[in-house]
Amino acid sequence: MRWFTSVLQTSFLLQYTLLHNSQFTIPTICGSLKVMSRLINKEWMNESDRGGHVYTKGVEDFLEFADRTNVTELATIPCPCVKCRNRMRHTPINVRKHLVRNGIDKSYTLWALHGEKPFVNSFIDPIAEDAHQENIREEQILVRELEMRNLVDNIHGLHGEYEETGGVGQEKVSEEQHFSSEKYNEYKRLSSEKLYSSCEGSETTLSAIVELHNLKKQFGWSGNSVTTLLIILKRWLPKDNTLPDTYPRMKSMMKDLGMNANFIHACVNNCVLFWKTNEDKEHCLQCGEPRYTVRSKRGGRVRKEPLKVLRHFPLIPRLIRLYTIPWIAHEMTWHDRSTSSWEYMRHPSDSPQWGMFKSKWAEFSNERRNIFLGIATDGFNPRGIQSSSYSCWPVITVPYNLPPSLCMKREFQMLSLLIPGPKAPGQDIDVFLQPLVEELKLLWEKGVLAFDSYEKESFTLKVMLMWGIHDFPAYGNLSGYRFMRMRLNLDRELFDQKIERTFRAARRLQRKNNIIEDDERRDAEGYLLDANII
Template sequence: MARNYIRDKDWMYVGRAERMQSIFVNGVGAFMDFVRRHDMVRHGRLICPCKLCANRLHQLEEEVELHIVKNGFVSDYKTWVYHGQIEGLSDADEEEQEDDNLFLDEEMEEMVEVALGNTSPAEDPPFGGHREDNYDKYMNDAKRPIYENAKHSTLSWFVHLFQIKCLNKWSNKSFTMLLKFLKDSMPPGNHVPDNWYEAQKIMSNLGLKCEMIHACPNDCIIYWKENSDNTECPTCGEARYKKKVHGQKKDIPIKLVRYFPITQRLQRLFKCKKTAVAMTWHHRARPSENGRMSHPRDTPAWKDFDSRHPTFSQEPRNIRLGLASDGFCPFSFKGNPHSTWPVVMMIYNLSPWLAMDQSYFMMPLLIDGPKSPGNNIDVYLRPLIEELKSLFIDGVDTYDADTGTNFTMRVALMWTINDFPAYGMLSGWSVHGYTACPYCHLQTTSKRLPFSKKTCYCGHRRMLDENHPYRDDIIHFDGTKENRPRPDPLSGEDILAQWNGKNNVTFGKIKGRQETPQGWNKKSIFFELPYWKTNKVRHNLDVMHIEKGVSEHILNLLLCKDGKSKDNLKARRDLQAWNIRKELHPIPKAERKPHQSSQQQHVQQVSRPATAAPTGSRQQSAAAGKQSGRQQQQLQAGSVQRSAATTGSSSKRQLAELAAAQLQQQQASSFSRAGSPAAAATTWDHSCNIKK
C-alpha cells in the first residue's frame, strides 16, 4: 500500500544524511503536489518552508525543493497553513477534501447542497421559487450525464462552459450559436440547453440575488424605499426613465445601480465545511512573533475594537470586513470619459493568502457611469449601510457545517482602503487646498509655490521623534526648525462634535454653496453604523499608489526623463523665492563670469549632470535654433569665404579647423540662449547653473 505522506509527516524531520534518501525526496514531491493542487504557486513562486527562509520569503518552485533538501523544514510545521492546509481539519476531512478535488460530480453535488440545502427557515431561496423542487432538479442534473456514457454530468458540463463564456467575454449571441452547434453535434437525447435564455435560467437559481436600483442621473437620489414609486427626482426634477421611442413598451431607466446583498453570500461561506473552518482562522492561528503584523488581527485597531465590543469578539465566527472602491473605464478604447465605480469588500476572518484571493472578494455595489459619483457616493452606499447596520445589531441565523449547528452571525466593517481622491469621497474630508491632510486636518502646514502654481505641504517633520536631527535641519528643508509636537488625529467623536448643530449636505445637483464645518465636504454615511465613531482607524490609504507615485517621481528626477522630471526652471525659482538651497538657484546671465566664453560655459553645463535642461527648455532650444539656423549658416559661409580671401595661401586644413571652431561657437551660443521661458530677452538661463 502506498504511503500517505500528507497524513503521516514523520518523514519531515530527519537528519542531514537521511534527507538524501528516497522517503524524504518522495515526501518533498508529495508536498509540492499538495501546494500545486491548492493553487499556492503565484507567478512561479511560493513561500519557502526551509529553515533559512522560515515561511517568510518567496522562492521559485525548483529552488524551494532544493532549499528543503539542503536545509530541511522549519521547526514545528506539520500543519502546512502557509501552503493551503487548513488548521484544525482532521486527517479524514483532509482526505475527503482531496477526493472532492478529484471527482467533479461530487463537487457539483456539494455546490447544490450549499446553494439549496442545509438552510435555516429564515433564509429565503435565491430568486424565489420552491427550494425542495429546485434541490431535487439540480441534484439530478449533478448526477445525470450530459449524454449517454458522457464524462461530465449535465450540471458540471454547463458550469464549465458558462465559466469559459465569462472569462473570454463571449456575447450572448455567440453563446447561443455555440449551444445550437453542440446540441446538433452530440448524440440524440442530450441535455444541452437550446439558447442563452434557457441557460441563464439554469444559473439564476444557483446564483445569488441582484437588485437593479434606478438612480437619478445627477446622483441626487436612488429610487429605493420611500422614492421607489417616483417618476422624477424630487431634488433636481430630472426624469427617471428615458423617453419612449415608437413601439417601445418597457420603461428604460436613465441610470442603474446593481446591488448584490451580502447576507446570503456570507451565509454560504459557513455551509461548506472547508470554508467554515477557514472562517475562524483569525481565532485559531498562532499569534505573530516579536510584535510583527502578519494579519489585521495584530493591529491596535482590531484589538481596540475587541475591547469596545466584547460581545461581538467572543464569537469567532462573527465576520469583519474591509471596503475598497475606485473608478475605472470598462471600455478598451482611449479617450472615453466613462467611469464605473465598483465597491469591493474583503473578509478578514480568513488567512492572509485567502483574504487577498480574488475568489473570496465580494462586490456588493456596481455604480454605473458615465461620470464619477464624487461626494455623492453616499447616495449609492445607502442599501449597503442599511444591511450592515442590521447585520451588526440583529444578526442573522446561519448554519455552520463545521459544527452542524446554527448560530447568530453578526458582521462589522472595520475600515476602508482607497487612493487619496477616493479617500476624500468616502471620508467627507476635503483632500484639496491648504488643509488637504486628513491627519493634520486644520493644522496642516502648506505654502503656495509662486512659480509652479502648486500647493506644497512641508510639515512632515512633525511626525518625527522629538530628538530627531532632521527637526533642527534648516539647510535641506524649508529653512526653519520644527519644534511642534506630532498632531493628534481626529477621533469619531471629534468629527461628530464639529457637525453638532449642523445638517448634512444635500446630495446631487444643488445650486450655491452649502454650509459645512471648515475642511469638510459632507458628513460621511459610515457614521450611521453604530460602532463607526469609536473605530480607532476608519480610512486607510493603499500602499500601491503611494509606492508607485513616490518611486516614479524619484526615478524621473534622477534620470531627467522628458516631461516627467520635477527639476525645472520653475522649481528652482521657487527655491530662490523661499531663499533655501542656494546652490540650486538659477544664475542670471548678467552674473556670468566675463572671461568665460560661451563654449566654456557650454562645457561646464554639460559636465554637471544635476543641471540638465528641462523639457520645456529643450523644446524652446529646438525652436530657437530652427528659427535662426538659416541666418547662422549664411553668416558662417560668409565668414569662411572672407577668411579664405584674406589668408590667400592658407591650406584647406586651416580653413576646415576655422569652420569647425566657428560651428562649435555657434552651437554653444544657441545653447546658452535657448532655455528662456519667453525668448532671447529672458533674464534667466534655462540650465539653472549651480554656483561654485
C-alpha cells in the same frame, strides 16, 4: 522487534498464498509484497534542508505515490505546499517546484487527497487491497455527485447532512418545503442526471454546464464560441446526451445558481434613490428631474428607460455562503487561531487596532466566526478610452478573517455596489451607500442566522466594519470633508507662481537649444559648400 515482526508477516503471506491458492505465481506474490511496502516513510516532511538528498528523495516518493493512486485521469494533482495547501491543482512538475521552493505542509500527514487511506490492520490482504483500489474511482464518483447535490442544497439554504446528525439549533425543513420549489427540484434533477445514459464517470448535466461556464469566464470565450463548442460536443457524445444546444440555453439553466443583483433607480443629479418610500415616484423630490426617459420604438411602441441605475449586490447572502463550504468555513476562523507577530505585520490582526477592537467589543470577538470587514472604493473608466471622462465607482468589501494567502484574493473581494457615472458621485456618495449601510447595520446590531458546514452547527453571524482603504480624494468623499479643495484654494497663488516660473525656464532652455541647433546647421552647410568648391 519491528523488523522481526515484518519478517514474520512476510513469511506468513508467502506460506498462505502458496498453500491455499495455487493460482498465485511468483510475480503475483511480489506484487503483493509491493502492496505491503506502501507504508511510506514521511519523516522527510520534517527536514529543514529542502535541497538535501533526504527531502528531494521524499518529494520523488510522494509524486510517485500520487501518480500511482491517481485514478481521476487528470493531468494535475492537488499541491500540498505551504502556500497552496491542496487548494490549487498543478502538474507534477510544478508541484515538485512548489514543494522544493515553499516546503510541504507538515500538518498534511494523511495524504487523503492523493489516494491514501487510513491504515487499520498490520496485515494487508492483497486481494482486499486490489479490490479497494478498484473501488477508489467509484468512491470519487460518488463524492463528486454528492458535492453537486450539496451545492444545490446550500444555495437553497438546506443542510441535509447536518439534519441527519440531529444537531441542536438548526431549523428542520419539512418535506413539503423541500419539494415545493420547482427550481430546487429541477436543479436536484440536473445534479443527479447523467450526461448520457452509458456514462460511467461522475459527469452530470449540472456539473458539465458549470465547468463549461467556468472555462468561458476563465479564458474569456465569447457566447458564439461556446455555442459552437456545444454543437461539436453534442456531435461527439452519444445521441442521448443532455447538453444544451446553445449558450443562451445553458446560461438560462444556471441563472438561479448565482447571486442576484438589485437594480435601484437614482436621480440624475445624485439627489435621492428611488428606493423604499420613493420607489413609486416619477420625479425627484428635491430637484424635480424625471426618473425616466421616454424612447420610441418601431411600430409606435414607447419604452421608459431609467436615467441612472445603481447596481446593488447583496452582501448578506455571500457572507452566509462562505460558511457553506467546509474548508472556507475553517479558514474563516484563522484570525482566532493565529498568533500575532511583534517583529513584522503580515496581516491586519497583527496591528494594535485589531486588539483594541477585540477588547472594546469583547462580546463580538468571543464568537470567532464573526467577520471583520474592510471597505474600499475608487473611480475608474470602464470604457478604457482616455478621451472619455466617464467615471464609474465600485464599492468593494473584504473579509479579513481569512489568512494572508487568501484575504486579498480576487475570489474573496466582494463587489457590493456599482455606482454609475458619467461623473464621480463626489460628496453625494452617501446617497448611493444607503443599501450597503442598511445591511451593515443589520449585521452589526442583530446578526443573521448562518450554518457552519465545518463544525456542523448554526450560529448568529455578525459583522464589524473596521476600516476603509481609499486614496485621498475618495477618503474625503466618504468622510464628508472637503479638505482637498480647501488646500488647493489656499495654495492657488503659490501654485500659479510655480507653474509660471517653470514655464519661463522651459522657454529659455528651448531658445538656447534652438540657437545651438542653428549654429551647428550653418557650420555643416559651410563645410559642404567648401567641399563642393574643391
